[in-house]
Amino acid sequence: MSLARSLNIDDLRRAAMRRLPAPMFHYIDGGSDDETTLRHNRAAFDDWRLLPECLVDVSRIDTGTALLGCRLALPFFLAPTGMSRLFHHDKELGVARAAEKAGTLYSLSTLGTTSLEEVAATIASPKMFQLYILKDRGLTLEFVERCKAARYDALCLTVDMAVAGNRERDHRTGMVMPPRFGPGSLFSFASHPGWALRLLTHPEFRLANVAHRVDALGGGAMGLIDYVNSQFDRSVTWADVEWLRARWDGKLVIKGILSPADAARARDCGADAAMISNHGGRQLDHAPAPVEMLRSIRDRVGAALELIIDGGIRRGTDIVKALALGADACSIGRAYLYGLAAGGQAGVERAIALLQGELVRTMALMGCASIADIGERHLLPAPSER
Numbered sequence: 262m263s264l265a266r267s268l269n270i271d272d273l274r275r276a277a278m279r280r281l282p283a284p285m286f287h288y289i290d291g292g293s294d295d296e297t298t299l300r301h302n303r304a305a306f307d308d309w310r311l312l313p314e315c316l317v318d319v320s321r322i323d324t325g326t327a328l329l330g331c332r333l334a335l336p337f338f339l340a341p342t343g344m345s346r347l348f349h350h351d352k353e354l355g356v357a358r359a360a361e362k363a364g365t366l367y368s369l370s371t372l373g374t375t376s377l378e379e380v381a382a383t384i385a386s387p388k389m390f391q392l393y394i395l396k397d398r399g400l401t402l403e404f405v406e407r408c409k410a411a412r413y414d415a416l417c418l419t420v421d422m423a424v425a426g427n428r429e430r431d432h433r434t435g436m437v438m439p440p441r442f443g444p445g446s447l448f449s450f451a452s453h454p455g456w457a458l459r460l461l462t463h464p465e466f467r468l469a470n471v472a473h474r475v476d477a478l479g480g481g482a483m484g485l486i487d488y489v490n491s492q493f494d495r496s497v498t499w500a501d502v503e504w505l506r507a508r509w510d511g512k513l514v515i516k517g518i519l520s521p522a523d524a525a526r527a528r529d530c531g532a533d534a535a536m537i538s539n540h541g542g543r544q545l546d547h548a549p550a551p552v553e554m555l556r557s558i559r560d561r562v563g564a565a566l567e568l569i570i571d572g573g574i575r576r577g578t579d580i581v582k583a584l585a586l587g588a589d590a591c592s593i594g595r596a597y598l599y600g601l602a603a604g605g606q607a608g609v610e611r612a613i614a615l616l617q618g619e620l621v622r623t624m625a626l627m628g629c630a631s632i633a634d635i636g637e638r639h640l641l642p643a644p645s646e647r
């Protein structure tokens with residue numbers, strides 16, 4: 262199916278499934294354990310109906326908003342996701358360029374296959390770097406200094422990754438990084454010759470932001486992924502957030518907050534924004550859906566924190582519901598990764614354009630000419646919840 266014939270994110274997902282060998286597709290698509298949270302992230306949007314207001318002048322719709330001190334053309338942006346090269350050789354640079362064209366923010370993961378400097382040299386638009394507080398605090402600080410030098414607009418500290426979630430699809434499909442031709446993956450690679458050929462011609466599967474550390478340790482002695490896994494620090498606490506806050510004077514986002522109490526702690530530590538997120542259902546299974554925590558978090562922190570929400574956003578109506586419940590912005594993960602897998606940068610552009618088109622249409626049908634017009638009065642609990 263051509264990108265133009267993909268009419269929604271689900272079509273792009275099906276295109277990605279056809280394009281990618283099974284290990285890569287399921288690495289994007291899957292969640293942890295029984296994938297209860299993964300499914301719930303979508304289903305929770307159905308708890309709300311949209312209540313339109315009629316006879317409002319919607320001849321001009323403005324989707325622009327302010328977030329993290331930046332002016333964005335859209336109230337949604339691209340969440341940090343690792344290892345984009347697995348899905349397309351346009352990798353993070355294609356995603357970043359698509360974000361720039363759309364006038365929105367790009368977030369680069371620590372586990373990206375492109376360095377933070379390369380992204381900064383490629384786009385002039387708002388960018389955020391996602392990091393973890395690693396056991397090696399020297400490396401953590403090195404990220405901070407590199408982000409300062411490369412003029413990143415924000416740092417995003419992910420805090421829901423004390424250990425990696427149990428992603429059984431990855432075990433079943435034999436997902437490894439860097440990808441290797443092996444008995445488990447042979448059939449899947451052979452049935453996707455286009456992707457497999459690119460594996461040979463564009464073999465840059467390095468975790469570009471941390472590779473120098475592994476090289477310094479003697480390269481092959483430890484695989485990159487093993488190195489990163491060995492660096493996740495289970496002892497990190499709010500005191501470490503304060504430590505980071507004291508060393509970064511730009512905008513600081515804490516990603517992976519789900520409870521009102523943690524949102525209040527983030528605010529007290531001097532964070533500028535909380536990303537209400539369960540890592541797209543990839544970490545703690547049975548965690549609540551971000552969208553169902555939004556109202557209570559907003560009630561708890563008031564206007565003191567910007568609230569970003571991600572998880573399960575696949576439609577413009579999802580974005581409008583999130584904004585109506587109190588989010589300042591949404592971020593999308595799989596929605597753009599399916600596009601990347603389906604068609605590289607053009608596929609990401611298609612994903613953004615689809616969501617943008619749906620958002621504008623929904624706003625017009627709701628009687629909302631601007632993002633500020635969207636409010637709680639536009640929501641009605643779905644009947645089963647009454």
Ligand code: FNR
Binds near residue numbers: 302571
């Ligand atoms: C992620 N996510 C993620 N988050 C993060 O902080 N650092 C990372 O490296 C990654 N990597 C990653 C890879 C893949 C393949 C996915 C799907 C997700 C989580 C991501 O930022 C975001 O929270 C979720 O993707 C949001 O849910 P949806 O939009 O995918 O449903």
